[in-house]
Amino acid sequence: MCGIVGIFDLQGGRQIDRNLLHRMNESQFHRGPVEGDLHLEPGLAFGHRRLSIIALEAGLQPLFNEDHTLALVFNGEIYNFRELRAELQGLGHVFRTPSDSETIVHAYEQWGEDCVNHLRGMFAFAIWDRPNQTLFLARDRLGIKPMHYALLPDGMFAFGSELKSLLTLPNLAREIDPLAVEEYFAYGYVPEPRTIFTGAKKLLPGHTLTLRVGKPVPASKQYWDVPFTAHAAMSEREMEAQLVERLREAVSSHLISDVPLGAFLSGGVDSSAVVAMMAGVSEGPVNTCSIAFNDPAFDESDYARQVAERYGTTHQCETVDKDDYGLVDTLAALYDEPYADSSAIPTYRVCQLARKRVTVALSGDGGDENFAGYRRHRMAMGENRVRSLLPLALRKPVFGVLGAVYPKADWAPRMFRAKTTFEALARDLTEGYFHGVSNTNDRLRSQLFSASFKTRLQGYRAVEVMRGYAANAPTDDPLSLVQYLDMKTYLPGDILTKVDRASMAHALEVRVPLLDHQFVEWVSGLPSNSKLRNGEGKHVFKKALQPFLGDDILYRKKQGFSIPLAAWLRGPLADTMRRAVLNPVLLDTGIFNPDFLKQMVDEHQSGAKDHGMTLWSVLMFDAFLRTNGASGAAAQASAAPVLATA
Template sequence: MCGIAGLYYPAIAKPVDPARIVQMRDALAHRGPDGAGVWTAPGVGLGHRRLSIIDLEGGVQPMATPDQSVVVTYNGEIYNFREVRAELELKGARFHTESDTEVLLHGWRAWGPAMLEKLNGMFAFALYDAEKQCLFLARDRFGVKPLVYTKLADGGVAFASEIKGLLAHPLFRRRPDFRAVEDYMGLGYVPDDASLLVGVKKLPAGHYLLLQRGKRMPQPVRWWDVDFSNRATGKIRDLEAELIDRMRAAVRARMIADVPLGAFLSGGVDSSAVVALMAEASKTAVKTCTIGFDEADHDETNHAALIAERFATAHSARRVSADDFALIDTLVTAFDEPFADASALPTYRVCELARETVTVALSGDGADEAFAGYRRYKFFAAEERMRGLLPEKFRANLFGTLGRLYPKADWAPRAFRAKTTLLALAENGEFAYPKAVGVTAPELRDRLYTGAARHTLAGHTAEQRYVDAMRRAPARDGLDRAQYADIQHWLPGDILTKVDRTSMAVSLEAREPLLDYKLVEFAATLPPALRIKAGQGKWLMKKALEPYLPKEILYRPKMGFVTPISAWFRGALADEAAALARSRVLAGTGWFEPAAIEKLAAEHKAGRAEHGRTLWQLMMLERSLEKLFG
């Protein structure tokens, strides 16, 4: 795992000052504390910060072919690099290191952009071909590793693993984009097709960008997509066996490392499954780590301890206060853009704990999206069945009227909070699901914004990208479309961004075996009834894991990695919430109505409404704006 940065001049081969590359590169020092490199030639410069994982001596970057005609700077791991290397050697390639990086150099020469289809891993890299005078930027299928880029005033294209690498270039001009604020307020993160900084682009997951000297800036090209339109057939026990085989192969491939390796263990199904399969493959005790909370409602350490004992792991656990909001400024620095998923706090803490004993940690991320594990999928699938039974116009009139009449009862038990469900049933699925995924509803955002801010948006909404993704999804039903949209947006924008930034902030490499693309492609073929059955999400996955994990782990209610932010804003952070209405930073933008924010904080503190997540969003936005723009 590493940090990459660089410059490329597509019009003419201007000289590149190595000091500029060093400046950008070293803004990412936390991503690679073990080494640093820089390479320049007319019109191009590549920088690299290294976290040594494989071939500790030979994997120095930027790495070039012996004749210096192809050079690469790369962040990530290619888990099948030995198989790809063997194929290249049959074609006559001669390797000089044991590093997976060198596969990219020879792979480019042999196959060009088509080499990406042969790679199984997480990666973002920039490769320069001197003969073709081109720069090739590529990102892995799911967007595990980040890559941002921008066009500078002098015609150069700057790129980096994180936005802070771009900010280190003196020609980069910082201007905020309110459309990205709308996206953030709606979704809780700035998605990969947006940026808080005008001019910054994020290379989308499963895409590449080929820049060629003398040609105009092209659009990114999609090289991979997940397909939900096919259905697996066969007996359930055969599908279970295939699922376990694919999971086992994915875990074992990610256990290759020349440094200490372990796993995050929350006590949930996904991380427990990863630990079980690691223990099966390991000759020594697997190192596991868990973060617990001092509030029982948020603590899973007992479940994690049960798995640690079952598989005889070398287990570390640390309990932290649920009021661990002292990390806020650390997270603001790590994420660059505002990020409102409060589970980033415990994720940072578990990465910090893991880094004390290992350099690589396997996580259980990705299974919820691939196998339909989130509770919202179960609700959405039920809603879709209801939509299918009633004519659209009748449904809109009936449920729309009931939803408008039903009182909004944030304070009530979940079973009595029917307003949202009624309004969702009145809409088609592609309009209803994005609101279920979102944080602050469109109506509340509208009340918070000034008239000038609404005018700036010109109809742009955070939810529209979800609508578009669900409509174009290669899918058969609503559940397919919802999962597809989450894999396109929620997964890279929230889940993988959270894990990448928190792990890299402490120089830890996180690997996600349950996001092996062959495993996810298999999951996408499962009939909906094998994803959600009898009220259970991830049904086939849980069934297949019964020989490995106790039922009290497999079938207990999903807790998630949560933090009690609503309680914070009625207690220790109540004054912070009230102060948002008087914030110099927020007021200076002209985007928000102070009176609306003040009312929000007062309603939440008094318990008349539930606005904890929106207040958290506003606080994280304020701090990010202050960090970026002063």
């Protein structure tokens, strides 16, 4: 696990400033505090910070092939490196180190750009192919590891694991992208491939990018997608047996390590399943860790303790204050761009705790995306069943009018919020799902943004991110479609970003066996009614795990890493929130309607309405501006094209 950076001269042959490369590399020191190195030659510069996990004495990068014609910088882990090594040795390749990194170099020698299809793991890497004057970038299939890049005005191309590495470059365009702002306030993060700045992008998951001297930067190329290819018919018992076998294999493949290894254990289904499988294949007790909250309403630690006791793990639990809101500026510095998932706070703390004992931790992330475990999946399918009774041409005018005239009732129980229901029924599945996951809905964003900013948006709406994916989805099954949308947006943009930055801030590697691509491919082919049945998500997953976990773990109400946002913004963060919405830096961006900002704060703090998610998004946007030195002038300087490109 590492941090990587690089600069490539698209014109070819120019010398690159070593001091500049050093600053880029050291900006990510936390990702690899063990050691670092730089490599420079005419037209190319690589930097690497290393957190040693495998081959502790032999993994220094940049790493070269035998004749030094290829150079690699790599962040991640290749879980099938031993099998690949044997295959490549059989084809005549000579290895100098026992590291997983070297398998990538020889795989590229053997298969060229197709090398990515031979790799099983989480990765972001760059290969300099000197004979062909080519730079090859790749990112893993699900987006577990990050890759940011920028084309600079002088014809240099730069990349880095985190956006902060690019922000050290003096000639990076730092104008705030209006479309990214629209997307951020809708989703709570900036989805790939965009970043908050017009001058930088993220490489999409499952994509590669090949650059050549003297050629323009091409579009990235997709090499993998979630297939959703149906399996041959099998009984439920066969399905459950195969699921356990494949889950056990995926977990086992993720246990390769030369440093202490453990697991997060929240007491939820997914992390408990991972720990149960680890216990079955590990020689000694599994190291597990969890955090407890001092408020029983937010505490799941008793469930984690039950699983730890059942499997005899070496368990570590620490209690944190539910009002642990002092990390706002810390998180803004970690994420480099606006990021509004408040569960980043407990995630930061559990990574901090885990690092006291282990260097590698397995997590249960990906279970909800694989097995339709989110409440919004159930709601989306319920709405879709009603939609299917009437054609869109009839639904849109009838329910659209009802939604427009019916009074809004945020205070009422959801079943009585008819306005929201009417509006949902007037939409198609993609737009309905987008509305269901939005932190700030279309109507609120329209009020939140200033008139001048809405003009600069040129009619662009964040739903276009999902529409783009839906148009190319490999499935027309409604449940599979919303799962696919999550895997393309929420999973890489929110969940995996959260865990990567929080863990690497503590020099901790987190692995996600439920997102092993072979496991994801197999699960995607299961019928939808095996995942969501009778309003219960994860149906087949829970049935398969019954021999391993009790019903009080499998069938309890889903809780997650929730924190009391609404209460914070009415209580201990009330003054902070008021200062943020009146902050000249925030107002000078020209993005916001100051009168509506103040109205939201007044309504929320009086208890008249719950604007918690939107206000938290504003608070984190303000923290981003302050922490990253973004100015109002930068925010107003650019109007980006309407549609994103890869």
